[in-house]
Amino acid sequence: MIDAHIHVENPHLPGSKPFPDYLNEPAHVAERLRCELRSVGIDQALAIGSLDTTDEDPLGTDFTLEVAEQVPGLFAIGVADPRRSDKEHLERVEAQLQSGRVRALKGYLGYLYYGPDHPGYRSYYRLAAETGIPFIFHTGDNYSTKAKVKYAHPLLIDEVAVDHPETNFVIAHFGCPWFLDAAEVIYKNDNVWADLSGLLVGDESYFREQQRRGQMRAVAERVAEAMDYTERPDRFIYGSDWPLAPMRPYLFFANCVVAEDDQQAVFEGNARKLFGLQEGDES
Numbered sequence: 623m624i625d626a627h628i629h630v631e632n633p634h635l636p637g638s639k640p641f642p643d644y645l646n647e648p649a650h651v652a653e654r655l656r657c658e659l660r661s662v663g664i665d666q667a668l669a670i671g672s673l674d675t676t677d678e679d680p681l682g683t684d685f686t687l688e689v690a691e692q693v694p695g696l697f698a699i700g701v702a703d704p705r706r707s708d709k710e711h712l713e714r715v716e717a718q719l720q721s722g723r724v725r726a727l728k729g730y731l732g733y734l735y736y737g738p739d740h741p742g743y744r745s746y747y748r749l750a751a752e753t754g755i756p757f758i759f760h761t762g763d764n765y766s767t768k769a770k771v772k773y774a775h776p777l778l779i780d781e782v783a784v785d786h787p788e789t790n791f792v793i794a795h796f797g798c799p800w801f802l803d804a805a806e807v808i809y810k811n812d813n814v815w816a817d818l819s820g821l822l823v824g825d826e827s828y829f830r831e832q833q834r835r836g837q838m839r840a841v842a843e844r845v846a847e848a849m850d851y852t853e854r855p856d857r858f859i860y861g862s863d864w865p866l867a868p869m870r871p872y873l874f875f876a877n878c879v880v881a882e883d884d885q886q887a888v889f890e891g892n893a894r895k896l897f898g899l900q901e902g903d904e905s
């Protein structure tokens with residue numbers, strides 16, 4: 623199985639609610655992550671870097687790659703900063719992508735007040751297409767009261783999906799709570815996917831409580847209905863958003879969302895295809 627959306631470092635998003643302290647030390651987070659992955663039988667995962675990019679670390683992935691050295695099967699997702707689209711920066715980004723250790727790019731809609739159609743993102747779309755990696759956008763609810771959620775509405779992805787047909791886009795969090803809007807963008811376009819991460823966020827006791835109150839079932843039904851609308855189970859990938867949710871209860875929840883016939887594809891096959899990951903690949 624592949625978990626295509628986790629964090630092993632603080633993403634440093636403006637105004638974000640706190641991330642756990644153990645994300646500050648590569649060895650600590652590596653130990654916890656190996657444990658979590660083993661407990662759910664996930665052999666490959668993709669972790670998102672930090673918005674704190676520098677000239678030396680143009681995609682904010684240095685820390686994540688350090689953790690990846692200690693976690694077999696872990697890969698990095700670089701952060702595309704639309705505020706930095708000068709030639710020198712983009713050359714450094716390109717060199718980093720050519721190293722093959724970064725398997726996707728991510729844009730943080732809403733946390734930054736830039737829509738996906740902002741010119742600052744265009745060169746990143748081209749680089750993603752040339753390198754054969756997808757471009758992921760945070761969409762939907764933001765984990766910060768400083769964010770402006772109108773920039774994160776999933777319908778905005780339609781604009782760039784049409785204008786950049788050579789780039790594969792991923793709607794992270796399936797546009798939560800705008801599932802049907804996200805579904806329409808996936809249904810209509812050939813180059814748009816979604817991940818199922820972050821639809822419930824909380825600790826073990828939160829998940830137990832949601833299950834007891836029937837809320838987990840209710841969310842799963844809304845998500846499943848929107849997935850059905852797309853008629854494209856081949857365009858969904860699994861993600862947990864760990865450590866914002868523990869892996870085991872999140873996987874249980876995702877199992878309630880995804881129809882049994884589609885589980886092999888959503889939990890593994892689709893991500894293999896999208897990220898070009900072979901079984902047993904390590905970064």
Ligand SMILES: [Zn+2]
Nearest residue numbers: 627629820863
């Ligand atoms: Zn996330």
